Amino acid sequence: MQRLIIITVLWVGFILQAVAAETLSSDVLAKGTQWETTFYRRDSGVDGPVVLVTGGIHGNEPAGARAAEHIRHWPIKKGRLIVVPRANIPGLKAGTRYLPGESENLHDLNRNFPMTDEKLVARGVLAASLWEFVESSRPDWLIDLHEGIDFHQINSKSVGSSIIDVKGEAAESVVPRMLEVVNAEIADPRKKLVRLRYPVNGSLARAAHERLQAVSMILETTSKDQPVSTRTRQHRLMVHTLLGQLGMIDGSAHLLVPAGTSELRIAVYDAGGVGKRGPRNLDRVFAKTKSILRRVGVADIRDGVLGQFDMVVFPGGSGSKQAAALGKEGKATVKEFVEAGGGYVGICAGAFLAASNYSWSLGISNHKTFCETIEVPGIGRKSMWFRGGSAPVTMELTDEGRTILGDFEGVFEVRYQNGPIMSPMGRDGLGSFRSLAHFRSEVSKYKPQEGTMINTPAVIVGEFGNGRVLCISPHPESTDALNRLVQNAVRWAARR
């Protein structure tokens, strides 16, 4: 008898699973206004909690919006997951905390929701629309993703790196675990997240708790000295822990792209050894293309996220510092990704990183760089890679360059900042590179550098295993007119 019951339960379980297909829906809030923003709803078809996640309420806190954009693609098995990833789009575009153009008493969206003990409803078009949506969604949990400017433990004036939640048993059952999971990856004890209470008056989290009895929390990362990939990862880890505790999710916290997408998937490394400008420029280059671009860091790479992408870009900064940040394991993972057919585009520092002449470099491109240390008369011993600050140079594509990178005729200008001067390394077992472009002018700081840059390769391509490797010495991603060149470089590496 008992056995029969077990079999019946198994069958019912199976049927429920088979029947319960997830349904996805989305629509626009504040329709017809300058504040239009999209929400995404995943309904598992199985009874369970309703979790509502918001990002981008403050436009100068981009990690929340980016993390929410990842989270909205997570399949769930119970309840409903509703995400408004980019609540304040004009603010995100302008990089401002506020609602652009609104008066001072109305410009902070997270002070416009129904206040404690006031009859007043939400104030302003966007807050009113969001509030109406949140009310009608009846969330059991409301998670609002934000960022502070400093670590709360180091600077108590900032709420950065904290969970600001509400009192009650439900929060008590998850917040300590969320902190434990996110803090396990933070080495510096002063940068670990702490628990704070209570969400500020007028905030969405406070209103949802007081008016709708939702268990609310504001998850704050810190923008100071931390790449976007780290901050989005922290948001993801916390939300994933919550969804896991609620029994809503099985999958990874590091699913960054929607499963089964046919769009070009680009990973941009933005962590140790990367300057601020490169990743931002790449965002701009790909903003209006049909592609999914995600920032990734060392922990993401070690977790195997590159497998979700067609290719990876290593932007400008310092090649040796990128190598040091990746570490032995990270470097091996990048090489394996390329060898298995993933694409690699290295820009400036990323082209140093791909080279074969350093103990620390990846050795996935058969080139060496001009980097000897030479005694310069009257100056002293100087390393030849350094040619001074950012400067314009000219370059010209080869025939193959025009086939791959686009029809850029003749000699044209490009920004250059200490990119590698590349020549054949001649390493056995690694195919030689082909030049897609040459420098037609040069910059130099020391006498021995003169004449060593002009007519050398500016862009080269080769193969490593099944993957394509494309190295760019200058910075075409800095120049709008060369957006197409960079897009084509990435597509070629991705075989798209």
Ligand SMILES: [Zn+2]
């Ligand atoms: Zn904020």
